[in-house]
Amino acid sequence: MNRINWDAWGVATSLACAIHCAILPLLLTSLPVFGINIIENEPFEYFMIFLAFAIGSYSLWHGFKKHHHSLMPWALFAAGIILLIAKQVWHNYQFWILPFAVIFIIAAHLLNYRFCRVHNHAHADDCDHSTPV
Known part of the structure; x- marks a missing residue:
């Protein structure tokens, strides 16, 4: 039986x-040298929002489905x-909107983590995988 060397992984x-x-x-x-601008780049911003939505949804789905409902x-x-x-639509107000967006998303993941930790059924060990940080 092969054992995993966690120190080597670390x-x-x-x-x-x-x-x-x-x-x-x-x-x-170095991206601007190659003609790539990620600052104030709307398609990139929307892609990052979509990526956050996809990863966050998967994380929350795991906690909802397997643990706390x-x-x-x-x-x-x-x-x-x-x-x-x-924030993207009303770009002039992004510095007022963004902090609240971040607070809500972080609160969702922290609450999901907390709900996973307090459940009482047999597979409590896999709850740590439900909230990527």
Whole structure:
């Protein structure tokens, strides 16, 4: 039986994180040299909102379906996503709208995590996978 060496995984992921943290700023700052502008780029912003929606929905679905069956995290998450879209529509007010969008989305995930942790059935160990950070 093969055992997983968690220390080796920890070292590998730490190394990958260090490389990511060193290269990502260089990559992002060199994008304009290649004619790619991600700042004030509407298609990129909408793509990121869609990506946040997809990942967040999967996370909340897992908690809802397997653990707590509460719609409250979904309601908070939906409010946050709607505010992210509103930030794009009313761009002049983005600095007023964005903090509330972020607060709602974070609150949804924290509530989902809390609801998963307090359930009483047998598969409590897999709740930690329901809220990616």
